[in-house]
Amino acid sequence: MAVAVAGVLVAAGAVTYSVAGDGGTGVTPPAADSADAGFARDMAVHHQQAVEMSYIVRDRTTDEEVRRLAYDIAQTQANQRGMLLGWLDLWALPKVSSDGPMTWMGMGGMSDGEDGALMPGMATNSELKKLGTLNGKAAEVFYLQLMTAHHKGGIHMAEGCVEKCTVDVEKRLAQGMVDAQQSEIDLMTGMLKARGAKP
Structure with missing residues (x-):
């Protein structure tokens, strides 16, 4: 198990290094106001909440199907978050935008958020508190x-990053997120139906 985890971390490190900017390839790191930097910053925040919600529900149910899904989401998104923040470090860019979240997608003005929901799909502080009860x-x-x-x-x-980002490995990660999360939405829709509920 430890060897497998170490292998994943090494692979993630290699991917992170490959987008470090120059690295001898002559590629210029993206600008602070680029879609690449904006996506890395915002998705890191978005992912952090998914990890938080997943750990909350893991302790609120004994259902193995839900606990397994929550664990998978937490592990995947924590790993991806580390890659995104690592790229910002390697690009020597700030992890917080002075313009607030979502400006790279032309959706600025969400910085105050409704009850802490800074970006599309994010749960509010009230919803997180309710989940914990x-x-x-x-x-x-x-x-x-x-x-x-x-x-x-x-x-x-x-999808915004796939369209607007310029760093190829980041675009590929974004497309992988689209595919994996759509698959998980389909799975969760079935799980909700089995519990007599709707999305």
């Missing part, structure tokens, strides 16, 4: 509903 099936349903909306917002942002 639920147990069993109620927690499962609310988590699946919140994560479905969260993934839809994430897909919207990732």
